[in-house]
Amino acid sequence: MFGLLGLGKRRSAFGELLDAKGITQREFAKKSKIHEDTLTRMCNEDKYEPSSKVYRKAQRGLDKLGLNEDITDYFN
Template structure:
């Protein structure tokens, strides 16, 4: 079972950022038009780095919440 609130499972920087703002993975799946599997990896795997096109989709969606968000907050570029 995936801990959506980070109460025991390790979370990536993106997962922690989303948890702090109360953003659910389902929201990101819909807004960024990415698969559930990719979203789970993005939120839970610290070393997972998405493709450039996926990264752009994620950042575009997150900017609806925080217009100043940057990809380098979550991934080594």
């Protein structure tokens, strides 16, 4: 049950940002045009390092959602 709701699951800094802003991964995937599997890795794996293409898409997604955030602050 907890796994279905994501409760108790470790999140990356980027995943925590989406959670704090009340943005679902599905919503962000649609806005950013990032594949949901890639977004899952971005939100759950601390050591995941997106490609430059994914960085650009993620930044555009943040901008489209009106978030004043720099995507590079959330990855190594």
